[in-house]
Amino acid sequence: MTDVKKSGAGMLFFMTFIPFISFLAPAEPQSISAEERAVVSYIDAHKDDAIALLERVVNINSGTQNLVGVREVGAVFRAEFDRLGFQTQWVDGAGWQRAGHLVATHPGTSPKVLLIGHLDTVFERDSPFQKFERLDATTARGPGIIDMKGGDVIIIQALKALDAAGLLKSMNITVVMTGDEEAAGRPLTRAREALVTAAKGAAAAIGFEDGDGLAEHIVVARRGSTSWELRVTGTPAHSSQIFRDDIGAGAIFEAARILNAFREQLAGEPHLTFNPGVILGGTSVDFDSVQSRGTAFGKTNVVAERATVAGDLRALSNEQFQKAMAAMRDIAGKSLPRTRAELTFDEAYPPLAPTAGNERLLVHYDRVSRDLGSGPVEAVNPDRAGAADVSFVADQVPMIIDAAGLKGKDGHTVGETADLTALPLQAKRAAMLIARLAKGAR
Numbered sequence: 184m185t186d187v188k189k190s191g192a193g194m195l196f197f198m199t200f201i202p203f204i205s206f207l208a209p210a211e212p213q214s215i216s217a218e219e220r221a222v223v224s225y226i227d228a229h230k231d232d233a234i235a236l237l238e239r240v241v242n243i244n245s246g247t248q249n250l251v252g253v254r255e256v257g258a259v260f261r262a263e264f265d266r267l268g269f270q271t272q273w274v275d276g277a278g279w280q281r282a283g284h285l286v287a288t289h290p291g292t293s294p295k296v297l298l299i300g301h302l303d304t305v306f307e308r309d310s311p312f313q314k315f316e317r318l319d320a321t322t323a324r325g326p327g328i329i330d331m332k333g334g335d336v337i338i339i340q341a342l343k344a345l346d347a348a349g350l351l352k353s354m355n356i357t358v359v360m361t362g363d364e365e366a367a368g369r370p371l372t373r374a375r376e377a378l379v380t381a382a383k384g385a386a387a388a389i390g391f392e393d394g395d396g397l398a399e400h401i402v403v404a405r406r407g408s409t410s411w412e413l414r415v416t417g418t419p420a421h422s423s424q425i426f427r428d429d430i431g432a433g434a435i436f437e438a439a440r441i442l443n444a445f446r447e448q449l450a451g452e453p454h455l456t457f458n459p460g461v462i463l464g465g466t467s468v469d470f471d472s473v474q475s476r477g478t479a480f481g482k483t484n485v486v487a488e489r490a491t492v493a494g495d496l497r498a499l500s501n502e503q504f505q506k507a508m509a510a511m512r513d514i515a516g517k518s519l520p521r522t523r524a525e526l527t528f529d530e531a532y533p534p535l536a537p538t539a540g541n542e543r544l545l546v547h548y549d550r551v552s553r554d555l556g557s558g559p560v561e562a563v564n565p566d567r568a569g570a571a572d573v574s575f576v577a578d579q580v581p582m583i584i585d586a587a588g589l590k591g592k593d594g595h596t597v598g599e600t601a602d603l604t605a606l607p608l609q610a611k612r613a614a615m616l617i618a619r620l621a622k623g624a625r
């Protein structure tokens with residue numbers, strides 16, 4: 184007991200001194216270099232410029248289908264990259280029915296770093312949500328303010344700070360800002376060809392999405408997703424004869440069998456989900472897969488001839504995708520008598536599987552954040568991370584993180600709001616991470 188009392192008193196003694204110790208501690212963190220200090224000073228001195236640029240691009244509508252608007256936002260950023268000495272190129276998106284992408288390259292001798300943004304938003308020209316609006320000293324609302332024009336501005340701000348500190352000139356950096364992240368054009372392989380090409384030889388890739396909106400979180404893994412369609416045919420007959428050898432169970436029972444087997448065999452596997460979102464069945468079915476709507480006709484006394492189901496599938500690795508798709512095809516292939524099922528999968532958004540390299544990049548980012556005095560950074564649960572463009576380079580780049588962009592809340596809604604204090608913080612973190620990667624951090 185006395186021992187406990189003693190240590191308790193010791194703790195009390197120590198705690199009373201903490202405020203004094205923190206008071207004495209310098210406001211500037213210790214473990215950053217003189218060059219990094221110059222980066223930090225630049226960003227602090229140019230906070231308002233960054234917000235002004237953000238306001239300017241948020242006020243240009245760039246809904247994915249507003250091709251002119253997407254190109255206009257691209258032109259604003261292109262001019263910024265040109266001023267920084269990047270070689271810039273607009274990759275036309277006619278081949279996948281979208282605006283296109285901005286690619287900016289800065290050749291240098293250091294290890295190549297790929298930075299990823301996107302120019303489009305989910306708010307089209309007919310949305311009521313069109314303008315940047317300052318709410319108070321630290322917050323602003325606007326379409327795409329965090330998803331992800333804020334992230335794009337952070338890229339620019341970080342590069343300007345690196346340039347001002349004399350660090351940019353030897354750097355090998357490629358920036359890709361896609362024009363159709365929110366609704367990628369098809370074929371996907373074509374729509375992401377420029378991004379995949381830009382990733383060649385990169386030692387690291389950083390995505391500037393908003394992630395879950397919290398500055399203490401970063402994405403090192405996210406699931407991929409695809410959609411599937413199940414089309415079942417049966418043998419029409421009078422309902423009184425169902426289950427007869429030459430008539431079978433009908434299309435609706437067969438669709439029900441398949442869906443139930445999906446659930447029984449595959450539900451509960453970690454990180455794997457699949458959801459039938461729409462179903463139609465009867466004598467005739469008319470399903471529009473683009474609009475995800477349709478009509479069906481059938482009678483209670485007729486064995487169903489057709490059934491159509493559309494759903495999605497999400498998985499954390501390509502292996503998990505392949506395994507799940509094979510199991511689903513296998514289930515669909517075991518048709519009940521006198522029925523036939525066809526299961527097709529759309530082109531998949533690839534997963535960003537967790538890798539040791541991504542984990543190392545998180546460690547570097549966490550170190551940067553601690554060195555800046557802005558606390559630790561942790562990984563988001565991959566099941567909570569939505570799809571994004573970094574996943575397309577997952578197989579090519581050894582170290583990848585995402586969600587290094589602007590933070591806030593309510594992305595994809597008319598309440599999309601940014602925490603403007605996160606803008607300089609995220610720019611500092613990004614610039615210092617890029618600087619350390621350029622110096623060979625592995």
Ligand SMILES: [Zn+2]
Pocket residue numbers: 301330331364392393
């Ligand atoms: Zn986004």
